[in-house]
Amino acid sequence: MRLRQLVQPFLNYQITGAENPDILHIVTDSRQAAPGALFAAIPGHTVDGHAFAAQAVEQGAVALLVERRIEGIRADVPQVIVRDTRHMSALLADRLFDRPSRRLRVVGVTGTNGKTTVTHLVRHLLEVAGRRTGVIGTVGAKYGDVELPLPNTTPEAVEVHRLLRTFVDAGCSHAVMEVSSHALVERRAAGVSFASAAFTNLTQDHLDFHGTMERYAAAKSLLFARLGNAFDESAGNSPHAVINVDDPWAQTMMDATTAPILTYGLEREADIHADDVHLTAAGATLRVRTPVGVLSAQTGLIGRFNVYNALAAIAIALVEGVQLDVIAAGLASYPGVPGRCERIDGGQPFGVFVDYAHTPDGVANVLSSVREFAKGRVIVVIGCGGDRDRTKRPRMAQTAAELADLAIFTSDNPRGEDPLSILADMREGVPPALAAKVREQVDRRQAIREAIREAKPADIVVIAGKGHEDYQIVGRERLHFDDREEAREAIAALRGQF
Ligand SMILES: CC(=O)N[C@H]1[C@@H](OP(=O)(O)OP(=O)(O)OC[C@H]2O[C@@H](n3ccc(=O)[nH]c3=O)[C@H](O)[C@@H]2O)O[C@H](CO)[C@@H](O)[C@@H]1O[C@H](C)C(=O)N[C@@H](C)C(=O)N[C@H](CCC(=O)O)C(=O)O
Ligand SMILES: Nc1ncnc2c1ncn2[C@@H]1O[C@H](COP(=O)(O)OP(=O)(O)OP(=O)(O)O)[C@@H](O)[C@H]1O
């Protein structure tokens, strides 16, 4: 599409020169600029993309999207000057890719915990119902048999629209995406027309970025505030807000939206309400009242928190018109998400789970869930990520020390921080009375080995915080490291003793 045609619907811009190049793609990283690219210069948290405009032009960019005119750029390269390049790059990508989100039913899932689990479960339910569905989130993008790695839970906006276009071209009718709070603040989902949006819960995380829980909640509520705007009804059902009514922040999300609301929960009265739940070591059985009838279901997902995730997925599937019996079949056949309570079985006489709990609430949930069926002790290996919310460290540590019989504190992704100082932050959360339950081993590999060597028959070892990650970020390096591989090796090393 020609540059002037691309920007024409947006009134508030200025453009330099008289050129009108053909725009083939939009890039926000100068290193990806190529002939035919429009380079969008984004002021980031670490550097300002405007500093790389000249480099983008050298690499072939034919136009620039900027917040101020950049001197020294060739006159035949037009500069489109706008107030907010992050926002405008999203809207232009939506237009360049021919509005892919309007050709799909896009479901957005937000909340502190459970997004990956819910999105993958929804994808499974929709696929069982015969709807081809793409997913975007922490473990990457997936459609059909294709899996693509992604740098963030919600990628930047141009990438989001590009992926949605890929899903349309691959014949998908639906897309399910995790919408993180960072993404909402940074407008990574701008221009996406959502068919429905779900809220799982809000507990402490990311206070380094948002400052307070109120601001964190306000970020999440942005997804509900815009729900249904510019929605094309010919595409299907009206957009719905799907809300976990048992969460204390539910009302904030409900107040933000003008869309119809479908609530789910276990405690309070809800449209989708589980009124008979049995948790077992193998998962859960549940009886769920819905506006269209009663559903008896069984799931292999472990723990009460996963019953909430299942209810969110049931609600979304209902909004998308999936029949109750198909939902029940889908719940029963769902294989689970990599790195979320993933069972590692190397023939050992104790349980080993790799889990992604990386918030105080996530740690409490996974440890209390395994406690319900553990016949022996619960041992946890846990660390906290560097360069992220420090205030959650002592709380995660305290929760681990309270709920486990033995907690081995170790490194997660130290990033730019000294692993020992992260351990010191964790230690501060442990009350003296619990100190005897805690050990420290800064080397994660050794910590996993120690936990597995320590386990006796019927104990359960939970390796928390890194889940599906197959790397460890130390300084600026990303080294291969996979908790599941490490656990298997540690078990194999003991095999003669079982
Ligand atoms: C704090 C934050 O959100 N950072 C995100 C942000 O980076 P940034 O604003 O710091 O970018 P920057 O490095 O300053 O660069 C500014 C601009 O210059 C460009 N640039 C830079 C260098 C160069 O040579 N040429 C060039 O053009 C960059 O491409 C960018 O457009 O924009 C980048 C591109 O979209 C993101 O990858 C990056 O995520 C970083 C890696 C990150 O760690 N983000 C975390 C906090 C995050 O977003 N997490 C959420 C939630 C996770 C969850 O709990 O689910 C997520 O959605 O992943
Ligand atoms: N509904 C829930 N409530 C509380 N904790 C949960 C819930 N679902 C999952 N968890 C815990 O949080 C961890 C992460 O789950 P999941 O990956 O589904 O969340 P997420 O919201 O996608 O996380 P992220 O913000 O990292 O993308 C799980 O491994 C589990 O320990």
Ligand SMILES: N[C@H](CCC[C@H](N)C(=O)O)C(=O)O
């Ligand atoms: N999506 C989460 C992942 C945290 C996982 C943990 N392994 C860490 O590195 O802190 C975040 O961006 O905070």
Ligand SMILES: [Mg+2]
């Ligand atoms: Mg996720």
